[in-house]
Amino acid sequence: MAGKIRAASTLQEAQLLVDLLRAAGIECAIMNEHLQGGVGELPFTQVWPEIWIVDDTERERALAVIAEFERPVTGRGGGACDRCGEDNPPAFEICWKCGHALTRV
Numbered sequence: 001m002a003g004k005i006r007a008a009s010t011l012q013e014a015q016l017l018v019d020l021l022r023a024a025g026i027e028c029a030i031m032n033e034h035l036q037g038g039v040g041e042l043p044f045t046q047v048w049p050e051i052w053i054v055d056d057t058e059r060e061r062a063l064a065v066i067a068e069f070e071r072p073v074t075g076r077g078g079g080a081c082d083r084c085g086e087d088n089p090p091a092f093e094i095c096w097k098c099g100h101a102l103t104r105v
């Protein structure tokens, strides 16, 4: 049975989380993706993209993967984005927030 993991505040964040879960071998999908254009007409929270996993028994693992990703990064990670200044985890080649390619030293 499929289950909702969480909502994301942006489609970009949702896509990132989905990529993360898929990389961990968890089948998942973004719901509400097609509603992004309707912000003016619907209550805002209803148009937030949602991450759903195909197999709800993977929920614990999916949440762990996301928690690991969202843990505050200490030390040198993927580094601050040149464009928006957001700090990125070590494994990331593009900024999770704005999609800008991270340059490495």
Ligand SMILES: [Zn+2]
Residues within 6 Å of the ligand: 081, 082, 083, 084, 085, 086, 095, 096, 097, 098, 099, 100
């Ligand atoms: Zn950025």
